[in-house]
Amino acid sequence: MSKFEYRDIKQPHYRHIGNYTPRKDAKDIVTGKAIFLDDFSVPHMLYGKTKRSPYPHAKILSIDTSKAEAYPGVRAVITHKNMPEPWGLGLPVHRLLMEDKVYYVGDVVALIAADTEEIATEAIDLIDVEYEQLEAVYSAEEALKEGAVELYPRFKGNHVDNGIKYFQPDGPWWQIIRGDVKKGFEESKYVAEDKVAFDKMPAPLAPETPCCIAKYEGGNDYTIWASSQSAHILKLMGEGRIPNSNLSVKTFNVGGSYGNKQSLMTTVLSAAMLSKVTKRPVKIVLTKEEQLMSYEVRLGSTITAKIGMDEEGYVRAIEGDWLVDTGAIADSVQGQVGVGLGEAQLVCAKCPNWFMDSHIAVTNKQAAGIVRGYGGQELNSCLERLMCTVMKEGNFNPLDVFKKNYIAPGDRFIWRDGRWWQSRSSLFFPEAMQNAADRFGWGEKWKGWNVPTSVNGTKARGIGMGVIGNADINEDNTEAIVRIVPDLVGSHRASTAIIECDITESGMGTRSNACKVVAEVLNVPVEKVSITEPGTKYNPSNYGLCGSRGTITTGKAVSLAALDCKRQALELGARHFKRSVDQMETKDFMVYVRDTPELSIPMFKLAPKELSIVGYGKHMEMFNIPSCMAIFVEVEVDTETGHTSIVKVAGGTDIGQIIDSKAVEMQLHGGFGSACIDTAIFEECILDPATGRLLTSSLIDYKWRPFNEFPPYDAYIMESQIDSFMFKALGIGEISGAAGASAVLMAISNAIGVDIKDYPATPAVILKALGKA
């Protein structure tokens, strides 16, 4: 049998798919007309502010709100003492929104609603609180030790429930137990054991701070406008926290989220509670400082593991323990752990023997929440560093090892739902890795482990790579309706197609891509397709933008809905012209006979007068199409100063089919943002252990990469037409930079000749490793 090659893949020609189509909201964005939450207000609205704890762990002895209540313009002050109802936080619920205790710096002590933001801010200082400080814990390791101070009665020994029904319908799943590790290590030629921590819990830091407006509508009903990338998730979580409630959630353009602005639970519950008490809409917009100090960050991750590799470079056994620090609130963390463990199996897909345990702990730090990478990135940052240790042992070229071990069609793995899946994704991931590596110049630049590519005075260059994949890109169900709406004036050109689907725009262009997909199916101009405003109440159900699922799941639902419309139009046309359905064709809202195009009729004439042709489509969850992203970096380290700069980056993937050429390129570039690649060099939240407070509480103190420091980026994309949905595409954004941090550490280690295992590798870390500090 001859080898199936990339060139043998049938490549389609599309009218819209694969090209660049300016986004529907492009003009609004460049002219400042696009509406974000803070640009919007509701009549009779109040402004909410939060009095926050200055201590990481303390008991509230007394709280005096009388001065704040008497302050002109203040409409309500709520504390743990006068909460109208005990609303909980966490999954499983393990605490209340406000208690007589505080668990992290920035925890909610009191809520204020006032006529203006200024009044609310001033009133915060008028609340007098007396605290009794308690001992605090700052790492999962400490928190899980016997005798450690316990945060919540719900979590004995600070140990968070391993699994949760929502993520694992068949029962909790938190360990990979496969094969026989003892035997696996015996079969391994190279074994290495090590511990790596990715525990500085960096912040994704969207430019738009988390914000919402809550309006209590009476009874159990609330309307929530939120800067959430997924109205559905907000509704789901919110209704679980506010007993018996009914939330109608609406969203606008979201000013960056990176997975981080989904349920916004603390903020939403705060606004909703103030609204319930004041009976007026309440807006809460976090300040940048609040976002940095108290909003959700990445999980802390520490892994101790032993890896065995055979002489060909296949991973044969992995045994380890993953400690996860979720900060002071455990919300969706079990899903992240499940995805992390799943992703580990994609990278080491040929490994038959596993015993990988995990433990989640609560600590007295700001909560870790959902962030692009979703557990996988945090685990990968540690695991691939460990793989380096064993690859070095066997003196393997990492490119060969990653190519060999990455998941191929037919390989099996356990995903975060605790179930077995078998990949039916691309055959060409190794080829994508190799081709991207060639463009990067990997072959010439790789000189061996801990050997620099070049040295020029004090400047040493080194290269590194990482690979990651995600099988979440098909997760959760979604449905959509497409309607071909007749014009009322009798011109077929005035017909339009409307997509009913709940999709928010948070920067990925998903709304416009849905229009593009429908335009392709119906064979009409993209301008003729529009999509309903995002919101949970009047749209068919869509789980929202998470796990890079937007492309496939909404793509599938809307394309099937459009196809349903089209089928009906073709059938109506066939009946009209007395032909068979396969002789019919559509274009620009006309139905015609293919070989006799003169026989054509506008669609609206085929449908009953005034009525639309309506189609329905849905996507059902599955986890058997993993994506893949390989990333290559070259760094230059100044061995005098310890300063590292990235001089070149390349990325490689097989994405199935490009939906929008420019959008996909930026998805890859996004790997520099949202606390990905740069968590290996300078991005971190710096905690002052004496006070439990962050020293990085502003955009000046928290380090980020400015315009003049972006290195060349070379992206390589294959399109092997993966069987995901009609247009064969995969989602990629979530993982584009997720393996970047471990790649950078590999590159730094090679440049300076010493293994670096600390995130981030700041000048201090590097000088210490070089014995210069």
Added chain:
Amino acid sequence: MKKQYVTLTVNGREYRFSIGDGFGQVPPSETLSQTLRKRLQLTGSKESCSEGACGCCTVLMDGKGVTSCMLLTVECDGRDIVTIEGLEDPEKGLDPLQQAFIDEYAFQCGYCTPGIIMAAKALLLDNPHPSPDEIKEALSGNYCRCISHYTVLRAINRVAGNEEDHTAVMHRANDDVENPIPVREELFPSPYAYGVPGDNALE
């Protein structure tokens, strides 16, 4: 004597505000960003950090880019302000920068975009042909977390008349494949205009 009024020209229109703490007055502590966004409902420029670090609130003041969160409105008396809303010419349409941002898809979430466009505009007003390095330098105070930097630089370099920016390149594997096998001959505009045998998408 303390000033009683502050006069600003915003996007060509003159506004006179009375200064004070009374209802409807501009208090001395009000920032230009607040006046523009809340008082004049010019919500195009964004406020992200409120401390001069992100550039999201950048507007033009007498043709120079300023971070409006760092200026007090009372200190802007007599100044001429242009916000992102004032960049589009009602007759000629979009500013070339705005058009280039659309053509190059130089944004993702778009939250940083008004600030970046105004910062770039300020640069181009000062120097219509800045070098690629001058452009990067001029934008170094603008925060963008979606990482639209590469496409932003493409767009601005284009307007500045520079050569195409190749800091980032994207290579499609299909370009390397000679004669890829087409799904069908290009007889019809869309392959999904009708099905082919075995095309399970249609089943």
